[in-house]
Structures are given as structure tokens and as C-alpha cells.
Amino acid sequence: MTESTQRGVLAPAHVQADGRRTTWSVDDWLARLVADAPNTPEIDLPIGAAFGHVLADDVTAAHALPLWSNSAMDGYAIRAADAAGDAATALRIIGEVAAGSSADPVIEAGEAVRIMTGAPVPSSADAVVPVEETSGDDRGAGEWGESTVRVLAPVRIGANVRAAGEDVGAGAVIAQHGWRLTAAGVSALAAAGIAAVRVHRRPRVAVVATGSELLPPGSALERGQIPESNSLLIAGMLREAGIEPVAVRHSRDDAAGLAQMLAQLGDTCDAIVTTGGVGPGTHDIVRIALEPEPDVIGVRVAMKPGQLQRAGRLAGGALVFALPGNPVSAAVSFELFVRPTLLAMQGAARIHRHRVQARAATGWRGAAGRLQVLPVILGEDDGMLTCAPAVHARRVSHSVGGYGASDAYAIVEAGRGDVAPGECVSVIQVGA
Ligand SMILES: Nc1nc2c(c(=O)[nH]1)N[C@H]1C(S)=C(S)[C@@H](COP(=O)(O)OP(=O)(O)OC[C@H]3O[C@@H](n4cnc5c(N)ncnc54)[C@H](O)[C@@H]3O)O[C@H]1N2
Numbered sequence: 221m222t223e224s225t226q227r228g229v230l231a232p233a234h235v236q237a238d239g240r241r242t243t244w245s246v247d248d249w250l251a252r253l254v255a256d257a258p259n260t261p262e263i264d265l266p267i268g269a270a271f272g273h274v275l276a277d278d279v280t281a282a283h284a285l286p287l288w289s290n291s292a293m294d295g296y297a298i299r300a301a302d303a304a305g306d307a308a309t310a311l312r313i314i315g316e317v318a319a320g321s322s323a324d325p326v327i328e329a330g331e332a333v334r335i336m337t338g339a340p341v342p343s344s345a346d347a348v349v350p351v352e353e354t355s356g357d358d359r360g361a362g363e364w365g366e367s368t369v370r371v372l373a374p375v376r377i378g379a380n381v382r383a384a385g386e387d388v389g390a391g392a393v394i395a396q397h398g399w400r401l402t403a404a405g406v407s408a409l410a411a412a413g414i415a416a417v418r419v420h421r422r423p424r425v426a427v428v429a430t431g432s433e434l435l436p437p438g439s440a441l442e443r444g445q446i447p448e449s450n451s452l453l454i455a456g457m458l459r460e461a462g463i464e465p466v467a468v469r470h471s472r473d474d475a476a477g478l479a480q481m482l483a484q485l486g487d488t489c490d491a492i493v494t495t496g497g498v499g500p501g502t503h504d505i506v507r508i509a510l511e512p513e514p515d516v517i518g519v520r521v522a523m524k525p526g527q528l529q530r531a532g533r534l535a536g537g538a539l540v541f542a543l544p545g546n547p548v549s550a551a552v553s554f555e556l557f558v559r560p561t562l563l564a565m566q567g568a569a570r571i572h573r574h575r576v577q578a579r580a581a582t583g584w585r586g587a588a589g590r591l592q593v594l595p596v597i598l599g600e601d602d603g604m605l606t607c608a609p610a611v612h613a614r615r616v617s618h619s620v621g622g623y624g625a626s627d628a629y630a631i632v633e634a635g636r637g638d639v640a641p642g643e644c645v646s647v648i649q650v651g652a
């Protein structure tokens with residue numbers, strides 16, 4: 221299949237007159253991946269299971285928040301007119317309303333009702349005075365056994381009363397389709413009376429680390445062998461993106477075996493993320509296994525690290541993201557391409573993290589002509605966010621050890637050149 225017949229975005233600038241591909245920009249490669257990625261199906265979930273999912277529909281509040289006007293303080297519900305003057309006013313206690321009580325005692329002039337935080341304010345009261353701003357009768361304040369109470373200072377109408385609907389009105393749109401439900405989000409929906417929501421199913425994603433040199437962590441290693449760490453990296457990054465991987469595999473350098481593994485995983489997965497084996501080498505079996513796939517293409521992207529990218533749809537329908545094997549290249553590729561695409565598949569309105577400015581604590585060499593994505597460690601200096609390289613800027617792709625301390629990436633636009641100490645750069649925070 222030629223590129224022009226493939227689905228998705230393909231800017232003509234990427235195809236030379238002889239049909240060969242030139243280097244892709246990060247934005248164009250991501251746009252192509254997103255355009256090729258189908259949405260996951262919509263499902264209904266109880267609100268208790270919806271955390272981390274992306275809403276498929278707008279959600280309107282089933283009732284107002286607060287539901288009814290209620291007290292912001294432990295104290296006394298009164299008629300403000302009874303405590304308008306300067307002199308301490310003595311009011312007769314006629315009852316008590318606690319949170320959960322449905323009582324609505326009628327308060328006449330000169331009367332008060334003991335009330336607790338969150339309890340409905342009696343309809344006949346228009347203010348609450350906190351217990352600290354009163355003195356009780358001879359049974360003593362603080363014991364709540366008093367029969368009269370003195371209000372020590374004037375009280376205005378509405379004081380310490382949370383009005384019905386002042387937070388959210390009944391029927392108001394409280395969450396929009398495309399929002400990924402956070403802890404705050406699910407709690408807001410539950411509070412607004414929502415029992416279930418329509419969301420996009422999370423993508424089913426498998427992880428395959430490739431390479432015959434790789435042994436399980438902790439194995440005795442012979443020369444040439446190293447611990448396999450990318451599967452932990454990618455599985456962890458999936459979890460950080462709210463997706464529990466459905467399978468985590470390792471493939472030795474056997475292209476036919478890998479092709480079979482991909483086909484099998486593709487039967488039950490929406491996407492497969494592989495690492496390693498995309499280079500031009502004789503053992504680069506991911507490239508070899510994917511070569512017969514007409515809808516999977518390999519490109520060079522103008523970024524550092526992670527310039528070798530290969531992705532598309534397997535004949536069986538599943539997406540494959542074949543990331544480079546160098547650990548930091550794989551991580552950066554996941555962050556820039558896989559995570560946003562998986563979010564787009566769930567209908568997420570925002571697929572990019574926010575970029576903020578940080579001051580470079582030390583300078584570093586830029587990546588000529590390529591977008592530099594440098595693992596950094598965030599800090600703070602005099603209230604200003606700072607960042608320091610976690611790895612040597614010219615030795616990024618393999619430096620998995622230093623990368624482990626990073627919690628953000630500095631994003632340095634192609635053409636900016638070196639970053640001097642004290643200059644501001646864009647960073648995306650990825651760690652907690
Ligand atoms: N002739 C060329 N050689 C290379 C090129 C190139 O353009 N021409 N590109 C370089 C770049 S850039 C990258 S990135 C890598 C891409 O390599 P592969 O995807 O084929 O990765 P591997 O060779 O399989 O591995 C690279 C490196 O990473 C280690 N690795 C791989 N998987 C794991 C894992 N699961 N856990 C830990 N470490 C892993 C592997 O042992 C290698 O050291 O190609 C360059 N070469």
C-alpha cells in the first residue's frame with residue numbers, strides 16, 4: 221500500500237518526489253497515529269467503578285448542591301433580626317438539628333435551635349451563629365445542655381448558611397464528555413446524585429519486550445546479557461495512564477515467533493506496545509515481523525531520543541506501537557505518542573499534558589534540528605520551578621539509571637540550540 225492510500229493524516233511534505241518518506245515532525249506523527257486509532261466502545265459503569273475513565277456523555281446534576289440550605293458551623297440557627305443589636309441577646313433553645321435530621325422546627329422571635337455542621341437550616345431561621353460566638357446559660361457553653369444562649373455579636377442574614385444550589389444547580393452540566401474522571405470528578409458526580417455514567421472502555425493493551433539479550437531482573441548475567449526492564453517501564457507507564465496491561469510478554473529474537481505472538485495478542489487487544497528490534501540490524505525482529513503488514517509504517521521522527529518509530533494497524537485490527545529498545549527512547553516515545561493516542565481512543569478531550577516553564581538549574585547541549593525531550597528532575601528555587609538534567613544530554617537514550625530519578629521532561633524546540641543555566645524551558649511533569 222502506498223502512503224497516499226493509507227488512512228490518516230499524511231502531509232505531502234513527508235513524501236518526496238520519488239515517494240520516499242522524509243523525516244516526520246512529532247506533531248505530524250502523532251496526528252497520524254490519532255487519526256488511525258478507533259474509539260473504544262461506550263459502556264455504562266457504576267460511579268464507584270468509573271474513576272480514571274473518560275466520559276462519553278455530558279453529565280447533569282440529578283439534584284442541587286447543596287440539596288437544601290444547611291449549616292456551615294456547629295452552633296445555633298437563629299433569626300438574624302434577634303441578634304442585630306450590640307448587646308448580647310439571650311435566646312431560648314427550643315430544639316436541635318443534627319446532620320441527617322429531617323426536623324424543621326419552627327423558630328419564633330427570641331428562640332434558637334442548636335444546629336450541627338451540614339444539618340438542614342430550619343426554614344424559619346436565616347442565620348447560624350457559631351458556638352464560639354455565644355455563651356451558654358449556667359449549664360455552661362460547650363456542654364450543649366443549655367436552655368438559653370447569648371449571641372455575643374451582631375449576626376447578618378445568611379451568616380454561616382450554605383444556600384441550596386449555591387455550588388451547583390439541579391440539572392446543571394457538572395461534567396462533560398471527554399473529561400477523564402479524577403478523584404475530584406467521581407466525588408462530584410456521586411455528590412450530585414449520579415449512580416452510573418457512560419464512559420469509553422479502557423483500551424486493552426499488551427506489552428511485548430523483545431531481545432534475546434534480556435533476562436528477568438535478578439538473573440545471573442553472562443557477558444552480553446542485561447536485565448529486561450522495558451516491560452516494567454511500559455507496563456508502569458500504562459498504569460500511570462490508568463490502563464492495566466492485559467498481558468506482558470517477552471520475545472526472543474525470532475521474527476516468526478514474534479509475528480505469531482502479535483497476531484494472538486491482537487485477537488484480544490486493542491493495542492500492543494513492543495520495545496526493541498526496530499532498527500535496521502539483522503536481529504531487529506520487530507521491524508522484520510511487521511514488514512508484511514501493509515498498514516504499519518516505520519518513520520524517522522525529528523526528536524531526540526526516539527527518532528525510530530514504527531506503528532499502525534495489524535491485519536487483525538489491533539494497533540501496534542513498535543517503540544525503540546533503548547529504554548529512555550521507549551519512555552519518551554510512549555509519553556509523546558502512545559499515551560496521547562490511548563487517550564484519544566477513549567475520546568479524551570485533552571490528550572496532552574500541560575506544559576509549564578521551569579528555570580534550568582544547569583545548562584545542557586541542545587539537539588540540533590530535532591525536538592529535544594530530556595528527562596529532568598524538578599526542584600524549586602525561591603518559589604520558581606527549576607529543572608536539572610537527570611541524564612547527560614548527549615547520552616540520553618540508553619541512560620536508564622539516571623532516568624529513574626527523573627520526574628519530568630524538558631521539551632526544547634528544534635532550532636533553539638543549547639540551554640544556558642537560568643534560562644526558562646518548557647517542562648511536562650510526569651511523576652507524582
Ligand atoms: N545503523 C543504525 N543503527 C541504529 C540506528 C540507526 O538509525 N541506524 N538507530 C539507533 C537508534 S536511534 C535506536 S533508538 C536504536 C533502535 O534500536 P532497536 O529498537 O532495534 O532496539 P534494540 O537494538 O533492540 O535495543 C537497543 C538497546 O536497548 C536495550 N534494550 C532493548 N530492549 C530492552 C529491554 N526490554 N530492557 C532493557 N534494555 C533493553 C538493548 O539491549 C540495546 O542496548 O537503534 C540504534 N541503532
Ligand code: MOO
Binds near residue numbers: 524526527528544
Ligand atoms: O533515536 Mo533512538 O530512539 O534515540 O536512541
